[in-house]
Amino acid sequence: MTGVRATLTCSGHDEKELGVGNDEQLTMDLGVPVEQTEWGKWVDPDRRAAQVQKFMDYAGIREIPSEPWPEDSAEVERLDSVIAELFPDLVTAMAPENADIADAFICFLGELFIRFAGAHWEDYQWFGRDKAFYDHINPLLEYGFDTDGDTAYGLMKLMIEDYDPADGGMFSGMAEMLREFAEEYSSSHNGK
Numbered sequence: 001m002t003g004v005r006a007t008l009t010c011s012g013h014d015e016k017e018l019g020v021g022n023d024e025q026l027t028m029d030l031g032v033p034v035e036q037t038e039w040g041k042w043v044d045p046d047r048r049a050a051q052v053q054k055f056m057d058y059a060g061i062r063e064i065p066s067e068p069w070p071e072d073s074a075e076v077e078r079l080d081s082v083i084a085e086l087f088p089d090l091v092t093a094m095a096p097e098n099a100d101i102a103d104a105f106i107c108f109l110g111e112l113f114i115r116f117a118g119a120h121w122e123d124y125q126w127f128g129r130d131k132a133f134y135d136h137i138n139p140l141l142e143y144g145f146d147t148d149g150d151t152a153y154g155l156m157k158l159m160i161e162d163y164d165p166a167d168g169g170m171f172s173g174m175a176e177m178l179r180e181f182a183e184e185y186s187s188s189h190n191g192k
Helices: 038-043 045-059 074-086 090-094 096-117 152-161 170-190
Strands: 005-008 016-019 120-124 138-142
Touching (some): 038 120, 045 074, 045 096, 074 096, 090 096, 090 152, 096 170, 138 152
C-alpha cells in the first residue's frame, strides 16, 4: 500500500511534498473556528494598532516620530496636558468608564517602547484586578536590552504617582524614560 501524499505551501514559499510517516507535521484548515484567548485578543497587532491610532487622534498627535520626542517638544507638552486631564490619579485611570481610553494609551505607550527600546509585550502573571488594567491578563513590556520589564499597570502607576511636577507633566517623565531606554537599547546593540 502506498502512503498518503499531500502538497504543503507555506506563506508563498516553495511547495513541499509530504508523505505520511515523515517527521514533519501536516496541518489542515477544517473550517472549525479556534477560540482566541484573552491574551491573544489583547496582543493582536491589528487591535493594538487601532488603539494606538485612537489615542493619537484623541491627543491630536499626527504620527510617532522616528526618534523619541526631545524634552521641550510641543507634542510632549500636549501629551502632558492630555494625560493630566484623562488620568489625574490611578483610581480615575482604572475606572471602568475610562477602560477604553486607558487601553488606547497603554497601547500607544507600549508602541513607543517597542519602536525605540526594542520592547515586546508578554503575558505576565495576573495578580488581580486591583493590580491590572484588564480582567485576567497583565501585559508586560519586556525591553530589548538587559533590564527588568514593566507591566502596563506598573508603567501607569509610575507615570501617575511617581512623577516630579518640577520636571514637567506626567508624560514628560515617560518621555525621559523613553529617551534613556532608547539610548540604552541602541548602546546594547551597537556594542558600546
